[in-house]
Amino acid sequence: MIKSVTGTKDILPSDIPRWKYLESTVEKIFRYFNYKEIRTPIFEETTLFARGIGEETDIVGKEMYTFKDRSDTSLTLKPEMTAAVVRAYLEHSLGAQQSLVKLYYIAPMFRQERPQAGRFRQFHQFGAEAIGSPSPLLDAEMIQMSYEILKSLGLKNLTIKINSLGTPATRENYKNVLKEFLLDKKDNLSDDSRRRFDTNVLRIFDSKVESDQKLIKDAPKLIDHLDEESKNDFDVVKNQLAKFGIPFTIDSALVRGLDYYTKLTFEIDSGSVGAQTALCGGGRYDLLIENLGGKPTPATGFAAGIERILLACENEKSFSVTDLPIDIYLVRIENELESVVSEIASKLRLENLSVDFDYLQRSVKAQMREANKVNAKYVLFIGGDEYKQGMLKFKNMSTSAEEKISIDSIREFVAKIMQ
Numbered sequence: 001m002i003k004s005v006t007g008t009k010d011i012l013p014s015d016i017p018r019w020k021y022l023e024s025t026v027e028k029i030f031r032y033f034n035y036k037e038i039r040t041p042i043f044e045e046t047t048l049f050a051r052g053i054g055e056e057t058d059i060v061g062k063e064m065y066t067f068k069d070r071s072d073t074s075l076t077l078k079p080e081m082t083a084a085v086v087r088a089y090l091e092h093s094l095g096a097q098q099s100l101v102k103l104y105y106i107a108p109m110f111r112q113e114r115p116q117a118g119r120f121r122q123f124h125q126f127g128a129e130a131i132g133s134p135s136p137l138l139d140a141e142m143i144q145m146s147y148e149i150l151k152s153l154g155l156k157n158l159t160i161k162i163n164s165l166g167t168p169a170t171r172e173n174y175k176n177v178l179k180e181f182l183l184d185k186k187d188n189l190s191d192d193s194r195r196r197f198d199t200n201v202l203r204i205f206d207s208k209v210e211s212d213q214k215l216i217k218d219a220p221k222l223i224d225h226l227d228e229e230s231k232n233d234f235d236v237v238k239n240q241l242a243k244f245g246i247p248f249t250i251d252s253a254l255v256r257g258l259d260y261y262t263k264l265t266f267e268i269d270s271g272s273v274g275a276q277t278a279l280c281g282g283g284r285y286d287l288l289i290e291n292l293g294g295k296p297t298p299a300t301g302f303a304a305g306i307e308r309i310l311l312a313c314e315n316e317k318s319f320s321v322t323d324l325p326i327d328i329y330l331v332r333i334e335n336e337l338e339s340v341v342s343e344i345a346s347k348l349r350l351e352n353l354s355v356d357f358d359y360l361q362r363s364v365k366a367q368m369r370e371a372n373k374v375n376a377k378y379v380l381f382i383g384g385d386e387y388k389q390g391m392l393k394f395k396n397m398s399t400s401a402e403e404k405i406s407i408d409s410i411r412e413f414v415a416k417i418m419q
């Protein structure tokens, strides 16, 4: 039997109510903050991500689904949305119509990582990007929005970590400070970190190797080497979060796995999901638009992993939803009435009601079992003595009350009970 590809997952009808609930919560909160939805293609030219995310990142270096199409163009299934959103922003000159463009998305992403609980090769993100303002108030807004969404889903076990990576000039200075500190320890670093020493020394903070972590523990901190502007902006974010009543910790080692960040970065972790704790992450990326061919434009954003959030919700039992009930289940007493039942169902469906009936010639008892299974609000019996007299029997499934109505008055009756 052919199975789904490793790291991918079917979202079955029984999972859908939870997904829909999450999506509607996300959309509601994005609407409160006046973000507009954007949808971009599943694949893009590979150079967009290579340039946007950074050649040296794990995502570009080892995780992208890249392939050549028949015209020999290198394409990549999108591993994240920020670069794609910026591409669309530039291509359609969205900034010409509005100086601050606030966008949100809910979309599948693709990364060839080692699958484990909460880590997939096709996963889904929701996220937001605000392009056109350097205001740290927008950074605070990103943290507030993501936190409010997670809280609205009932999650409790959350930790917000924030950091500032400063401006590129600050970072260049700091990289030298860090290199100096690590110079005599370089030989003891892991292979990956030794490579990063030359390519992107900041990423050594990302190393999961214990001996690397020990070596880097006492390193000078970027946060203590910030330029004035970054420091002031970081203070504004902190003050604003305090005003919003949002708890946070400063994590000077939070560098994130994408190269486009400047100044603020943040992550929200959950203590309820095992090893993959990051539910969402983001930050400011003031240079990306320029790097992708636009004029200098400051921007900030975040993205959150839906599978991981739903896992946290499940583990915390943070919300429960049931599938929508159907309005009316039609129960056929005699099999010959099959086409009459289908006709009545069709009429009621055109009255905007959800209606179903048995297509398998099952017994009345089996049909009633089905009515219960689909959570029908009402059952309409068609057949028996009543039917011979031009009547039908309605049963309210929650009160068990029954009522007889004439076939001709179904419409009026249904309109009345469904009010």
Ligand code: HAM
Pocket (backbone or CB within 6 Å): 079, 080, 081, 082, 111, 113, 118, 119, 120, 121, 123, 124, 125, 127, 128, 129, 257, 258, 278, 279, 280, 281, 282, 283, 284, 285, 300, 301, 302, 303, 304, 305, 306, 307, 308
């Ligand atoms: P990211 O940290 O790479 O950031 O991903 C954001 C979230 O996506 C993670 O916190 C995690 O919940 C989820 N995620 C990532 N990889 C996987 C995976 N393999 N399986 C399941 N979930 C995953 C970004 O993607 C940036 N574009 C965020 C951003 C937007 N920064 C500025 N604007």
